[in-house]
Amino acid sequence: MIELFKSNPIIPIVITLIAYIISYAIYIKTKLPILTPLVTSAILVGFSLYFMNIPYSVYNESGGKFINALVGPATVVLALPICRNLPILKANLPVILISIAIGSAIGIVGIFIMSKLFGISDNILLSLLPKSVTTAIAVDIAESIGGIKSIAVLSVVLSGITGAIVAPFICKIFKIKSPLAIGLGIGTSSHALGTSKAIEMGETEGAMSGLAIGLAGALTVVLLPILYRLLIIIWR
Structure with a gap:
């Protein structure tokens, strides 16, 4: 065999x-x-x-x-939601970019602090940092900064599942009703798995979540190395 x-x-x-x-x-x-x-x-x-x-x-x-x-070519497909939602993107560009950048940064900082507090080794930490972006991008980021591919994939899956489950409850508890805010929040924090739930919540929510996947991935590629170096300096 x-x-x-x-x-x-x-x-x-x-x-x-x-x-x-x-x-x-x-x-x-x-x-x-x-x-x-x-x-x-x-x-x-x-x-x-x-x-x-x-x-x-x-x-x-x-x-x-x-x-x-095929992981590399699949990453390019993330440009489709951006192209399809160009009118909304242009109309709300500052809000969208700032929201996604802040959301991505908070995710990175949160993982760093929790990992340090619990004494997680550096290679595991580096694998967890890109947890909020889609698998194709997370794997490339993790490998480029010294993380472990399999752990990066696992963290992405768990992040997506968690986001898809808790997102509706968070929106209800905090009375978040803006389709734009809901979509951007879900897409930034829980990528494609969360987006499947955003689509169920509404057309605009799904579109914004899909848009956030690509933008969050692109911003994380830029932000993560910079934030990681700053956090290492501050933590010392």
């Missing part, structure tokens, strides 16, 4: 696609954030490899690397 995997990269690709299709169908049926395809498809692939006695390294070197190669 291992030799079959090594010689036929299409096999792991097909297994991954089937796992995602099944996971997506489950998510659409249940609408539960915790059953996001990003989580359930990974579990299904993991179980498949386990029962076939295929090491992850074999899976990754065969067809997995081709799937990983």
Whole structure:
């Protein structure tokens, strides 16, 4: 079986696609954030490899690397929500940029302080810092600053699930009714998983959340290295 995997990269690709299709169908049926395809498809692939006695390294070197190669192009797609919402972006540009920048900065500072207080090692801290941006960007950021890719992915998933679950309650408790504010807040803090909930809350909320994903990712790429260096200096 291992030799079959090594010689036929299409096999792991097909297994991954089937796992995602099944996971997506489950998510659409249940609408539960915790059953996001990003989580359930990974579990299904993991179980498949386990029962076939295929090491992850074999899976990754065969067809997995081709799937990983699509992460970069997938990041470019984040420009679509920005293009589709250009009129709203132009009309509210200062508010949108300031809101997303502050939200992104608070997320970074909060993770840094909590990690230091709980004595978390630096490589784990660096993996957690980009938790609020979408997976494609978070992985690149984490790797570029010395973080661990797998932990970065896990932190992104947990951040998205948490945001999708608690966002409606936070809006209700604090009586946040502005569709613009709701969408920007969810998209900035909990990326695509949160955006799925924002779409359920309203069309404008979903559009603003989708817009925030791309802008938050771009701003985090710039802000994170600067803030991290400043925080290191201040913490000392």
